[in-house]
């Protein structure tokens with residue numbers, strides 16, 4: 382009797398301790414805003430896009446970054462950074478067999494992506510050989526593009542599958558040759574300072590306006606016959622489209638970086654992946670003042686900068702010659718004469734320093 386009373390007392394005490402811990406740890410804590418707080422920042426006003434038809438693509442919303450509007454491949458490169466070899470015809474871009482994947486010049490992480498595609502008509506081939514391409518978020522996480530209209534294949538490889546991981550909830554494919562759309566919400570994986578995974582990537586996909594992937598958590602990069610584990614990568618990387626040997630068409634591609642900025646001052650800084658040939662010109666020692674140096678080196682295809690005896694930090698390209706750091710208030714603009722880098726102007730903590738390349 383006494384024993385069970387004590388036991389009950391202990392359980393009640395434990396419940397009280399857990400309750401207090403949960404409340405004080407902020408699980409139920411409110412945001413800093415009061416309900417209906419009139420001082421809360423106003424959402425930015427943007428103009429919505431328009432719906433398209435089979436004949437005409439719609440308009441993107443006004444704050445989207447347009448990646449392809451039917452005119453040119455200005456925003457696209459081959460994977461090594463050289464000009465993209467797909468062709469543009471009648472307002473569409475077409476995958477050219479053997480030309481390789483293409484990627485955006487600009488890097489993206491968390492995003493809302495709209496992309497339209499049409500698989501070849503009349504259809505040729507079967508299974509994975511029919512109208513195969515793919516949308517690779519960060520060049521690693523594929524939403525399969527396939528002609529899955531009356532075409533059997535393994536379900537985690539059909540159209541709208543997260544390739545090798547999640548079949549779509551429904552098969553909502555249109556016929557070959559008809560325009561289809563993907564609207565994708567993607568959150569990049571998160572890695573900590575030790576480059577360990579702390580949050581998996583997730584993806585929500587609408588195909589032709591119908592939900593096919595509901596906030597699924599990716600097990601790692603997508604691959605054929607393998608489920609690879611996550612390995613560290615930067616928080617933004619180019620988006621790529623697959624050349625699987627089939628002349629799949631694309632049109633009306635636009636992207637919004639997430640979260641949407643509350644105002645233009647907080648708009649994400651554009652970041653690009655340059656070709657190795659461009660990057661290779663920059664490493665070296667740059668001298669300023671008397672015997673002071675800015676040191677640029679390359680590691681794992683990334684440029685790193687150190688001012689004086691400070692640690693090296695990755696620097697990110699915002700154009701072919703301009704770079705910035707995300708860790709310190711450092712901006713660099715390299716001076717290039719012909720094929721030679723002669724120096725760099727760098728801005729650190731607001732001050733401008735000119736340096737000459739000496740090595």
Ligand code: MG
Pocket residue numbers: 513514515525526623625
């Ligand atoms: Mg594919």
